[in-house]
Amino acid sequence: MLLDKAALFVEVVKTQSISEGSLNFGISSSAGSRWIKELEDELGVSLLLRTTRTIKTTEMGQKLYERFSQVKQEADDIFSEIQNLEQNIGGIIKIAATPLYAQRFLSQIVGEYLAVHPNVSFKIIETAFDVDHVQDVDFAIKAHATYRGHLEKDSLLTKRILLKYPLVACCSPEYIKRHKAPLTPSELQQHNCLYTSTLVGGNRWQFERDGEISTVKIAKTVEIENSEFVKTVAMQGSGIAYLPKQLVKRELEDGTLVSILNDYVKSEFELSLYYKRRNQMPARFADFKEFLVKRTKELRHSM
Secondary structure, three states: OHHHHHHHHHHHHHHOOHHHHHHHHOOOHHHHHHHHHHHHHHHOOOOEEEOOOOEEEOHHHHHHHHHHHHHHHHHHHHHHHHHOOOOOOOEEEEEEEOHHHHHHHHHHHHHHHHHHOOOEEEEEEEOOOOOOOOOOOOEEEEEEEEOOOOOOOOOOEEEEEEEEEEEEEEEOHHHHHHHOOOOOHHHHHHOOEEEOOOOOOOOEEEEEEOOEEEEEEOOEEEEOOOHHHHHHHHHOOOOEEEEEOOOOHHHHHHOOOEEOOOOOEEOEEEEEEEEEOOOOOOHHHHHHHHHHHHHHHHHHHHO
């Protein structure tokens, strides 16, 4: 019972909430509060500092969280290893994915996978925001922009790059008629700019020319975490968008949109898969991961 209470404590610290941690653990909020109190009594130390809004660990609580998290992961890996002995793949897979990937790739990939593995079920969270801790999901697919010299922040997660496309600054011919095309990145500050904050660094766009990288703080006209929405607004002649070239390939070819600032090297759009590092993955996770990576590469030109 002490181990169960310690495992609950880890979940409470992860979620920063006794009620949410208890729900994830499968018990009521009142039972969760009682378990935490009993754990503190049995250990003879205070583990949590509670206020009406936040939960923080004490020094002893932080030490227990760090050490027991490792123990819990090892135990989970052992259980996963046993589950992998079972040939039939089943269970739930939870995925958080950026809207563009969810709509253009993941829906087809999940449909194909379910046709072969009907005992698997999925929970999909469509979000463009960071899920660095992957507390509530098994996999996260995130999009961001990279450029030469870009350094990604350290992460405890394993990362696999799924796709890379060059970004293109573009707008409609009608917009150029009304406002004239900018000749340098700095001129973007006088234009209507459309952006997704999690895709290209928000309202800071990077361009390179002759080995020199310039970062421009653009004017905010439309901000939304949906690349398709940004493309549609740009097609209506309402501003300049900075989007993956593959996403606007057809519009560039038929002249609905035109590329600008072509003397500059743009950033790259990158879609990456993130998941927790573990010694042994459950069979459904390992199998689906490889299937997703394979099918994404095969479908890359269909975006």
